Amino acid sequence: MRNELLSPAEMANADRLAIAAGPLDGYGLMRRAGEAVAAVVLARYPASARVDVMCGPGNNGGDGYVVARLLAEAGVSVALWVTSEPRAGSDAALAAAECRIERRPLSAFQAEPGSLVVDALYGAGLSKPISGDAAKAVQAVTELDLPVVAVDLPSGVSGDGGEVLGSAFRAILTVTFARKKPGHLLLPGRERCGQIVLADIGIRDEIIDELAPQAFENRPGLWIANFPVPAVDAHKYKRGHTSVFSGGPSATGAARLSALAAARSGAGAVTVLSPANAMQVNAAHLTSIMLRKVDAIEDVHDVIADRRPSTFVLGPGFGIGDKARDFTLAVLAGKRQDGGVEGLVLDADGITSFRNAATTLFEAAGRPDAPALVMTPHEGEFGRLFADIAGDKALSKLAKARAAAERSNAVIVYKGADSVIASPDGRAAVNSNGAPWLATAGSGDVLAGSIAGLLAQGMPAFEAACAGVWIHAEAGSRFGPGLIAEDLPLAMVPVLRQLMESTVR
Template identity: 80%
Template sequence: MRNELLSPSEMAEADRLAIAQGPLDGYGLMRRAGEAVAAVLLARYPAAARVHVLCGPGNNGGDGYVVASLLRKSGVDVALWRSGELRAGSDAALAAADCPLEPRPLSAFAAEPGSLVIDALYGAGLSKALSGDAARAVQVVTDLGLPVVAVDLPSGVSGESGAILGSAFRAVVTVTFARKKPGHLLLPGREMSGEIVLADIGIGDDIIARVAPRSFENAPAPWLPVFPVPAVDAHKYKRGHVSVFSGGPAATGAARLSALAAARSGAGAVTVLSPANAMQVNAAHLTSIMLRKVDAVADLGAFLADRRPSSFVLGPGFGIGEKARDFAVALLGAGHAQDTGVEGLVLDADGITSFRDEPETLFQAARKSGAPALVMTPHEGEFGRLFPEIAGDKALSKLGKARAAAARANAVIVYKGADTVIAAPDGRAAINGNGAPWLATAGSGDVLAGIIAGLLAQGMPAFEAACAAVWIHAEAGSRFGPGLIAEDLPLAMVPVLHALVENGMAAR
């Protein structure tokens, strides 16, 4: 599995462990890195007339000296630019000593139109704003519109958070090593990195396992082994029963979108729980999806005893207020109050905002022993309303904020956006990388909530269900493309689900 993400400090630990284990020393790893970058440049730009290699004072710069040497040997016209002093005896100093080119100071950097740039200034380890000669170099390259191949990460982009520190290069290609970094996937770093090439430089999977990263790029490999595939003797209730709370007569569509998505995701039965005054509206639009009147917690209790649903969606179009809070707390209490079979609650939209003034009521209910799994799907505004202190902490990346919120709420947090982060209370977190702008449409989040609930109902663990749902939702949107509206998404999921089930069955 190569979808682990390494923070800059974890990458440094992986380097240390690999060097200690051998057979490569630090300079050996550096040569491998430089070879990978040079190979990418020569393959992508075989006719490059002139290449400017910008080297910083650390290991990233050392990679650059190796690249410059290899390009020169290949007959490329190379100009070498140096920033800062190399530490005597360091691997970077060894690389510089072996480089046949005489570096010029970065303060004098100039380039020609049509040339290319290798950014080997700072990479993923930068922790302060790019300034001085480096910032000027960014401006020169930007003004000329030169293509940039970045070593590890475009200089100026935080490997931890993806934030731009002062200014940054915008790369066409970024060559990184061993594993991607969070900054490659979190915005705006994702946009600045261009195409990401992951190069093997000799840091094996055993080394990554010893580092034990807790962050991942969301992809099918980790959750496909628990993706639900119906048994040959399955019946509809064995495949899980999802229930979705509906709003009033003028706000029923969101719940129906969630319900349809839950059904498409494989749930064997889906029921819309409707207030009495919306029963007729819902009945006019539902066919295979069932309908039940639920106006109060007592009605919900009767439904739980009668039909034993597996998971719930609360929030889409529901309305903000006490009723939403009462239903949520009742469901979170159901698991330890009686054997109801409730596996999870997906709290979205109005369900989240209903707790903005009393979040601890929700968090305490979720922390009680035996409570069903709680999955919350906030966008940025909803996240800020429920977790204002965490949202306002400028020291935390989006990944860090999602992790902190998951721990505080004892819930799986799906922090939505173009770089959606999924975090579990135990510290695991995934960053989604296959999002598409076509998903920025009304009702898209309602569909996502339904997919999560559908997978929960079929027995997927909450974190894996949330990761799978986010990936499926994004993949369906990407494949559909322009013209997508939320109503298209449940059907657009079908080919994605087909491929997942076939791959899952083959793996088993």
């Protein structure tokens, strides 16, 4: 399955290109879409006593007219509710002309218990809040808790960003076409879609390739070609060396979680860089993970020169202030060439430490030969570093992550149940396998270490971040209730094994 996400505008372009290429014209594509929805309704809800089909004036409504006609021809009792007539000469008007079912005004809609609703009002193209008769219909359907099958996207959900525009249907199933939209995966839209069925209506992959979309669903197909597989003759340093900065004696656990995750992710060697006063605490809890004293900036330089780590993690439990900033800039001052530092994962306290010095960080990351910077902020940390972007209500989470990545010269992992991973080059991925069990203290520390471990093995920064997020979420989903952060590194093992096996077959 392909991973591209298409914005509503890109989907409209795909339709135009497909029509120009043939053999289907616009109405042909519409009929294919309606046939796909009708087939799903007949297969999954054969016992429905009545189906209420709601049609808007545009192409989404045109799909609905096809659905209504086909259901009626199959013997289903169909009631057809419309907002207004389609524009004369449009594909929707052709669909309406072929549909001989009595059309009733949506203003007269009365919900009936036991009905199934097919929502073909507005779909993904809606750009303003639902109001009037449509809003009343949403309310009536919601109050009776009627099952809804949405055509393309539940009406009221933004296809670009997943926002609910005023009000929106809550579908049990959404049938969309050719490719998913960002609004299918971004919250709160994702919760409104129910199960998503992706239907092929005749828009070929070459058409999508011509659009060159830059947004993707984060699934293994996006990054598996770069997933590290150890060579037969690999030794530990060929598999990369990750170093994790530790906090003081009362805040060492977060760094150890990151270090263990880096090791489980495949880094051949992992070192915890500990202040002197925390060495004994860390030593008591480490076995295969190495330990080194790092108190001053000179120690950081010595580690880079002597041990040549591939990647660093800074932030988990580290503390906020000058030391975090100085250590971060020292790592970013290195050069990637000739076996230098490949990357830095900046998390938690490391991010917050730059709230008043963001430009300094972004300039350091923007040097042509600087190590790759990956930042993993949750919503609060994102706002501290990108206050204006975070506060812009016109931007979706996807757009915010992209803007932040471009500004900071970093790969941004904007965390949450719908984590977005964005690269400075414009590529972005929306994660869709998140689980509520990951909302536990220390989970983010494991994620940071996992990304660093993959980056240490040679994955490019964007792909390493995407893989780390997916593996972390998949491990949490499979483990389920009772998960705590200490469980995650070991829970990643079967996920990693499955990925590894898929690359060597």
